[in-house]
Amino acid sequence: MRLNPQAQAIADQLAQMPSPDFSTLSVAEYRTMIAAFPIAPPGDDGLASILDDTLPGPAGPLPVRLFRPVGAGPLPLTVFFHGGGFVSCGIDTHANVCSRLAAMSGSMVVSVDYRLAPEHRFPAAVDDAIAAVRSLHARAAALGANPAQIAVAGDSAGGTLAAVVAHALRDDPIAIRHQLLLYPVTDAACDSASQRALADAPVLTRAMMQWFWRNYLPDAQAGLDPRASPLRQTDLDRVAPATVITAGADPLRDEGEAYARALIEAGVCVTQQRWNGHFHGFASLLGTLDAAAEALAFGALQLRHAFDN
DSSP states (O other): OOOOHHHHHHHHHHHTSOOOOTTTOOHHHHHHHHHTSOOOOOOOTTEEEEEEEEEEETTEEEEEEEEEESSOSSEEEEEEEOOSTTTSOOTTTTHHHHHHHHHHHOSEEEEEOOOOTTTSOTTHHHHHHHHHHHHHHHHHHHHTEEEEEEEEEEETHHHHHHHHHHHHTTTSTTOOOEEEEESOOOOTTOOSHHHHHTTTOSSOOHHHHHHHHHHHOSSGGGGGSTTTOGGGOSOOTTOOOEEEEEETTOTTHHHHHHHHHHHHHTTOOEEEEEETTOOTTGGGOTTTOHHHHHHHHHHHHHHHHHHHO
8 A cells, every 4th residue: 555655754764674573572672672762752732731640450550641631620531541562652652642632632631551461461451441440430520520521542452442441331330422442453363354465564564463462362262352352342232432543554454444333333423534545553653744643633523522412
């Protein structure tokens, strides 16, 4: 697939770098690679404050970062789960995304530092994600947030967690208002048409995604669990309305769009938008890709609409 010129320039730079061997790469080595990748710092325009805190989690305190936009409260609350293949990244790597979403949506965004694999394999991240939303709902008033206006959001592996939380809490008094899923991981099989056709795409390859799954899951059978692979969920009735953003040159494209269709077939209101000419993770490249700002503005607008209705 032909890339957008800005995306192609980044792909050309990446092509000049050594490609890791995912048959031998350790998670520690991968995390070192990610830490060396330049990421735009978060801006503070439109924000009143950025604060670090902790929440009670199933295995101990969960670090979180609160991005509070300018505006009188109580504010809507969006709980954000970062991507990173379930094994890497965190609050710092996604601060730019959360800062932009908070400023543009008018929602307080809380980024959750859930446990990572392989130290903590599935379903640890899922348990942390659900616990974080429950805890934030209970503390919403103290935070200056509206407990009746809570959304979940996430990119890549974080999109998986957001989707799973939305399903897990569909009949809960918390009443999730919206789920914003940016190029979500939805199927451990890694066998869609886009997984095969775009196996060697920039940023995320099929081999890399398979490596993530091997490090995240305790065994292959766990990939059949809908909490790991939301596309395998057969009962999606009453799940919160969704916005699903995909990238045209992403191996995950088809499984993200298949999940959007599954939600629609279950009667869920879904807005699905594909950014053609862009690769996986593009929304994190603020200041480098125009499409990053466009996609986050689109997602923020969807959150605004959800909270206004």
